[in-house]
Amino acid sequence: MHNPVGTEIEATAQWLEQHAADGAAIVLxxxxxQRAQANERLTATVTRLRRYRMAWRSARRRARARTAEATRLTRQLNELHAQWHGRGEPSNSPTPDDARERALMRIDLARFQNLVERAGWMPDAEPRRLWRWRNGWWELAYRKRNPKDGYHDSGWYLWGPTESYFGAWVAPLKADATIEADRLITKDLAAVAEEQR
Incomplete structure (x- = not known):
């Protein structure tokens, strides 16, 4: 039969009771x-922390894979931009093959821009700095409070591609900042689309 305090402790406590030391047996x-309960709590905490560490490693591995994919797509997008802009002015009499090649290049460029946009916020090599493609590059970076430079609060600031948002404070925390920045970008793009109508 399993004893909650252990067989040796129980045997010692019974010996103490037989020798008229009931108080010592109770304390033992x-x-x-208490030692068994502390060990159970410690084991549960270690198990929980190990589970969190494994989840963190898995999330970090997924984030690295996503960043590598976004970097590869950005590199391909930059190569396409370089090819597109490096061709020079089109000749006065473009051939059908040239027109077809340009159309295919525009399609590839649109596909890559779409993939980079779906990648979401991508980390920069510099810490606390994120990039996002939404009809142009948007930057989200953390700045400490410095009123001389225009940063009146510590937190995340958003810069837009057409300076529609030039260092606008978004939120103090990264998770909240990415959500709010996405909302501001969507709002800005909708306003630009409305103006163009």
């Missing part, structure tokens, strides 16, 4: 129970 059992 209580200390043994």
């Amino acid at each position: 059992r209580r200390v043994a129970r």
Whole structure:
């Protein structure tokens, strides 16, 4: 039969009771129970922390894979931009093959821009700095409070591609900042689309 305080502790407590030391037996059992409970709590905490560490490693691995994919897509997008802009002015009499090649290049460029946009916020090599493609590059960076430079609060600031948002404070925390920045970008793009109508 399993004893909650252990067989040796129980045997010692019974010996103490047989020799008229009931108080010592009670204290011995209580200390043994407290030690067993502390060990259970410690084991549960270690198990929980190990589970969190494994989840963190898995999330970090997924983030690295996503960043590598976004970097590859950005590199391809930059190569396409370089090819597109490096061709020079089109000749006065473009051939059908040239027109077809330009159309295919525009399609590839649109596909890559769409993939980069879906990648979401991509980390920069510099810490606390994120980039996002939404009809142009948007930057989200953390700045400490410095009123001389225009940063009146510590937190995340958003810069837009057409300076529609030039260092606008978004939020103090990164998760909140990315959500709010996405909302501001969507709002800005909708306003630009409305103006063009």
